[in-house]
Amino acid sequence: MNNLRKPVSPVLSAVILAAAIIAVGVIVLMWISGHSSMVIRQSQIDLIRSEQAAKENLVIVHAMYSGGNITIYVINVGYSKVFLGPIRIPELRIEDPSTGLVIYDDIYTPESIWFHEYFVYKNESNADKDKAEVIAMPLGSFPEYMENLEIRDPEHISSSEDVRNNMKAYRLDPYTESNYFYKVVVIPNRPLDTGKTYTVELWTLVPIYGKLYMCKLYTTTIVT
Structure with missing residues (x-):
């Protein structure tokens, strides 16, 4: 063969x-x-x-700590909408030196999508009907949020990937005669120390191709 x-x-x-x-x-x-x-x-x-x-032209008019709340008055003096995203107060972060456990009492977001909640009202109101509009979109760049907010582990945000990959923002319209400023209210998880200076970081976001990207950092300080 x-x-x-x-x-x-x-x-x-x-x-x-x-x-x-x-x-x-x-x-x-x-x-x-x-x-x-x-x-x-x-x-x-x-x-x-x-x-x-x-x-963008967001002006921080005044920031104060009173009655257990941090209140920040802002005005959008530009000509386009501003989307206010995470607020961070670095001095409020706690870390247990023995366990290395991090408690993110420093990060606040609309409707507490990440960590804790803060509120934005039109003018001097405290009514739910006068809250600024909230938008929700997927993140544009997750590593960017991690770096800017100094989050060490994605699991610290949430065990849910859906939660980690989304963010919310308050829409702040330009100044008008009827809507001339916004009141931002942060309720810290614990009382602030007397006689101490705290830094308040406000991050604005920008929607691009249906995703929210970090845009601009505004900072102010409060002295208790």
């Missing part, structure tokens, strides 16, 4: 080689095209974010 295989013809070999080269070429072109789209998209996001940051 003859077990020798018949040699492949030169023509067939050439066809197979050409097909393989074409297939590899198509894959490379698809990768280049996809990579190029990603680069263009990121550059567009950066441009939109920088343009929005340049247009």
Whole structure:
């Protein structure tokens, strides 16, 4: 019995080689095209974010601590909406030196989507009907939130990936005669120490392609 295989013809070999080269070429072109789209998209996001940051003009008029609440009065004196996201008070973070357990009493978000809640009211009202509108969207860049808010572990936010990948923001409209300022109310989890200075960080967000990206940091201080 003859077990020798018949040699492949030169023509067939050439066809197979050409097909393989074409297939590899198509894959490379698809990768280049996809990579190029990603680069263009990121550059567009950066441009939109920088343009929005340049247009934003949120003025912190006054900040105080009274009756167990931190109250911050802000005015949007720009011409476009401002979306107020996380608020952070770094001095309120607690860490147990023996266990390394971190308690994030320093981070506050609309409707407590992450950690604790803060509230925004139109003018001097405390009524629910006068709360600023809340929007909710997926995060634009999770690592950016982690870094800017100094969150050490995603699990510290929530065990739910759906919660970790979403954020909310209050919409602050530009100044008008009927809506001239907003009152931001943060209720700390514990009383602030007397005679101490606390830093308050306000992060604005910008919606781009249906996702919320961190935009601009505003800071103020309060002395108790």
